Amino acid sequence: MSLIAITEVKKRFGDVEVLKGINLDVERGEVVAIIGKSGSGKSTLLRCVNGLEMIDDGSIMVAGAQLINDDLHLKALRLKVGMIFQQFNLFPHLSAGRNVMLSQMVVKKTPAGEAEAMARRMLERVGLGHKFDAYPDQLSGGQQQRVAIARALSMQPMALLCDEITSALDPELVNEVLAVVKELAADGMTLMMVTHEMRFAREVCDRVVFMHQGRVHEIGPPEEVFGNPRTPELRQFLGAQLVV
Amino acid sequence: MMTFTLWDILRNLLLAARWTVVLSLVSFIGGGLLGMALLYLRIGKARAGRMFVLGYVELFQGTPLLMQLFLAFFGLGLFGIDVPAWLAAGLALILWTAAFLVEIWRGCVESVARGQWEASASLGMGYVQQMRYVILPQAVRVAVPPTVGFSVQVVKGTALTSIIGFVELSKAGTVVTNATFEPFTVYGLVALIYFALCWPLSKSSQILERKLNVAHRNH
Structure with a gap:
């Protein structure tokens, strides 16, 4: 069975239907890129997978945890799937290490010592072991995003959702974050990422989903989606991208 | 005719100023505690609670403090409840202070970025964990300067209680004037004492604002 099962998902904001029946299954260890124009519903879809948005119809399951709008189900779902945001969203009043420790201690009731050991391991993993005591505003954007990744990893999720995680970064900082993601992919982490980094999607992803007007318009391995787009919408979208 | 030295006047005013300080403290602490309870309802999930606090705030911010004092003092008297001036003064000021603090604090909680809610979720x-560990620690930092600044309003608000007969600094000023016939000297001293109480508060609000801002930038 797939790790993430998205079935006939519909979502509307007021009168606008942003997701018009999405079906998508993500296997364990798979890396899936979601591409598409802004407004195509790709971020909304990602945010539905861990319950930051509620769906109007259909169902979403992650490793047996279903998206249901109550605290208990949401918590269960969010323990299976972590999320990384465009704006990093580190807690500014806590050091990098404390950022990584907090949810372990509060949500999982991990003792402080264990949580700290885990935080040091995870920060080491994203190359920031020496920044344990630094506060978010003392870190560059790329470093902050890597702390955010360490924070999500420390909860030991089965999958990670990445919502345009390099879009707020200066160009020279993009690669350090993508390198970390690439390593995660190599380690077998299941990833669903909304991205504008076409080259990265091509190199690292197993499948690429092209969303258009609230639907999965095309889906397939990157060679196919990028090399041989079948629909005019995808051709037009790819034509508008600078680097493919 | 008796003569009064400046020291006589000042001594009497300072004795009465103690009551201004006590009333200010009671109002601020009581209003703060009530304000916290109201804040919990105001930003909570229950619609009835939010609506109640909204109405409460509108009522107390939308009427003069003097009317609230009159209502507390005379209004309850109409129902045969004998309210001493100190009780009416304390009660009205606590309710009034809470109405302002809850709105100041709500603004501070809402100033915390949406992404903080999403990341912690x-x-x-x-919800309680988010509040406790992520949102409130950031909101408190924002809230300290305006809260301390508002305490100045509370101190000055206590002057109104003289009208319902609570003997604090302003009331003592009137009494002493009636005895000495030196209104300028007496009210001049009254004003100086108020200033001596309020100025350190507004100054510390400014200092705190600068300090906490710096702390926010560099830690």
């Missing part, structure tokens, strides 16, 4: 935290 996606890590599995529940």
Whole structure:
């Protein structure tokens, strides 16, 4: 069975239907890129997978945890799937290490010592072991995003959702974050990422989903989606991208 | 005719100023505690609670403090409840202070970025945990300067209680004037004492604002 099962998902904001029946299954260890124009519903879809948005119809399951709008189900779902945001969203009043420790201690009731050991391991993993005591505003954007990744990893999720995680970064900082993601992919982490980094999607992803007007318009391995787009919408979208 | 030295006047005013200080403290602490309870309802999930606090705030911010004092003092008297001036003064000021503090604090909680809610939610935290560990620590930092600044308003607000007969600094000023026939000297001293109480508060609000801002930038 797939790790993430998205079935006939519909979502509307007021009168606008942003997701018009999405079906998508993500296997364990798979890396899936979601591409598409802004407004195509790709971020909304990602945010539905861990319950930051509620769906109007259909169902979403992650490793047996279903998206249901109550605290208990949401918590269960969010323990299976972590999320990384465009704006990093580190807690500014806590050091990098404390950022990584907090949810372990509060949500999982991990003792402080264990949580700290885990935080040091995870920060080491994203190359920031020496920044344990630094506060978010003392870190560059790329470093902050890597702390955010360490924070999500420390909860030991089965999958990670990445919502345009390099879009707020200066160009020279993009690669350090993508390198970390690439390593995660190599380690077998299941990833669903909304991205504008076409080259990265091509190199690292197993499948690429092209969303258009609230639907999965095309889906397939990157060679196919990028090399041989079948629909005019995808051709037009790819034509508008600078680097493919 | 008796003569009064400046020291006589000042001594009497300072004795009465103690009551201004006590009333200010009671109002501020009581209003703060009530304000916290109201804040809990105001930003909570229950619609009835939010509506109640909204109405409460409109009522107390939308009427003069003097009317509230009159209502507390005379209004309850109409129902045969004998309210001493100190009780009416304390009660009205606590309710009034809470109405302002809850709105100041709500603004501070809402000033915390939406992403903080989303990040903590996606890590599995529940509402209470988010509040306790993520939102409130950031909101408190924002809230300290305006809260201390508002305490100046509370101190000055206590002057109104003289009208319902509570003997604090302003009332003592009137009494002493009636005895000495030196209104300028007496009210001049009254004003100086108020200033001596309020100025350190507004100054510390400014200092705190600068300090906490710096702390926010560099830690």
